[in-house]
Amino acid sequence: MDLDERKLKILQAIIRNYLETGEPVGSRTISKYTDLNLSSATIRNEMADLEELGYIIQPHTSAGRIPSDKGYRLYVDHMILEKEEQLNQATQEVKEMHKILLEREDKMESVLKQMAKMLAENTNYATMISAPQVRGNKLKFIQISRVDPRQILTTIVVEGNVIKNSIISVADPLDDETLLKLNILLNTNLNGLAIESINLAMISKLKQQAGVYADLVGEVMDVVASVIKDDENIEIYTSGANNIFKYPELADNQRASELITTFEEKQMLSELVQDTLTEDKGTGIQVYIGNETPVKTMKDCSVVTATYELEEGMKGTIGIIGPRRMDYDKVISTLKTLKSQLDTIYKKSDEES
Amino acid sequence: MDLDERKLKILQAIIRNYLETGEPVGSRTISKYTDLNLSSATIRNEMADLEELGYIIQPHTSAGRIPSDKGYRLYVDHMILEKEEQLNQATQEVKEMHKILLEREDKMESVLKQMAKMLAENTNYATMISAPQVRGNKLKFIQISRVDPRQILTTIVVEGNVIKNSIISVADPLDDETLLKLNILLNTNLNGLAIESINLAMISKLKQQAGVYADLVGEVMDVVASVIKDDENIEIYTSGANNIFKYPELADNQRASELITTFEEKQMLSELVQDTLTEDKGTGIQVYIGNETPVKTMKDCSVVTATYELEEGMKGTIGIIGPRRMDYDKVISTLKTLKSQLDTIYKKSDEES
DNA sequence: TGTTAGCACTCCATAGAAACGAGTGCTAAT
């Protein structure tokens, strides 16, 4: 048996209604809700069919129906296609983000934090944003300077303008000439190289050329290495974790505690980021319903993610986490608009600079 | 009427018992619990007195008693004095921190994060740590370098080795000589100055001397200014927020949601940090019971804070947030030990460098 | 005079019973 037009309409009505109320919806409600002009009895028959097909579930014999994961999935897939043209819907809130992005602060960190917060406030769900991941980055600039007689400041810039500093202590003060020589040594040998491609042989060669300052060069190389290390545990910013308390189905102690922990230990979220980045099939938007999510503690949630891309292949993820009955419609179109803005604005303003 | 020895002992027994169980404690329990060898009837009389004095409360007529804020306060004040000598009690967990601190990473951020986490795991309460606040700091080093033809990297180091970078875009490439000249200009004029003391007159003088590069110097000064701005919203790291679910009196939706929000919006916690730093009377440990806390959303919690101090007057705060019936004993001694270790270890390892 | 045993009383917590009502499935009529 396939889904005819009418069944689809009924299913849609059930889901819409359930998204709003969070209560199982009965046949009588649907009978009024839709423009089909059918009696509740007819609806009941159809609902029995839909249940048999696995699109809806009856929590107990005398209750209404709620959508199953399969039902949600159908709804979402259907909806995304439909929405394609009316992209400019959720403009209201996204315009504010536009503004934030334009007056972009020096620290990308604070931009992302603010964005997460704003998204959370507008959607009433929990949000997460991962900082763009830098991969295969090339060293753009490396420099050591004397901050005071015993302290050397290392500054490293990689493509994408990620900057890393560290202070190294030295036993004997370096004079200006040595400093200059070492800087030239480092830059001529390392500039333009992908960090991953720096191997042991190169390091030992460098150390050899540095002579008595081999130790110092070694420490500088440690700093270089730490750029990669930093990169491995991706920065993730979250906001609106408290929103889960607005949805009774998530707010019981057991679940709430788990979810809060998940948001706190951002590490678990990074699985989600990874999955999103690898699974991305081109649309850039992904929906995980219930158990589909790669994070087990979120099995009672739905997650909608978007990947955004800056220039130079830096990719990041935005995620919205809410109950199964989240307003997919609004969330997806919000994310779509935001994504497209991010993609374009960031690119543009980076070309300026 | 004053508190005689016996009343004190009874009060103490009540509190101890309540801390453990979280249930109102009755006279019979106390009669067995203490070594006073008194019947429950006698205890009842004493308890009636204690209640009249305001140290304990009866939730309802036929229930046992629970400590009032006044009772907790007495207990805590008493206990702190008693504990003074047995400082080495909570060594177990603190030794691990010792280790972390010794192998201290370059980023203070990650040390503090880890510390917060470890504290939370050991105590089963929520924790917060504020990064040391830098005040009245002097510029130690300032430098601009050319990263690529159109991009200038600004690096600023202030006392305490706080480093700040920013990339500035320029329309026309700068040659080496100009760069050197500007660096000398900036360093000779600004080095050693407290950032707060840089005024408009100096800036305009600098700009004048920079000639055609006045704009660039202006942007550099903006970066300098942002060091202060960064400082104003203190970095605060939290951990173990989910622990509040372990205490039923905090775990109802209303309260939990408020608390989670408080931990998320670190801003509210900064009030606590401020209060702790200003109220500190020398012991370095402070206890806020219930309504005593400056953060309203925590009125059902108790907070124990410690201020730690690194060299150069950099002060930070560690806080442990739990239910009113937190294990003050353990928390206070843990914080004391940790504080003393932080005070000494950090100082020492900074002298090394 | 301080302590204790005993007892009536209070009041929360728990469990069960009863009433309710939303919603269903099925049947028979249209």
Next chain:
DNA sequence: ATTAGCACTCGTTTCTATGGAGTGCTAACA
């Protein structure tokens, strides 16, 4: 194919015991 009608199910809410923990008070005791 649709619908009205009806018996039935089952979760939710409300009410009513019942039990027990704990108290305050009184009277007896050392």
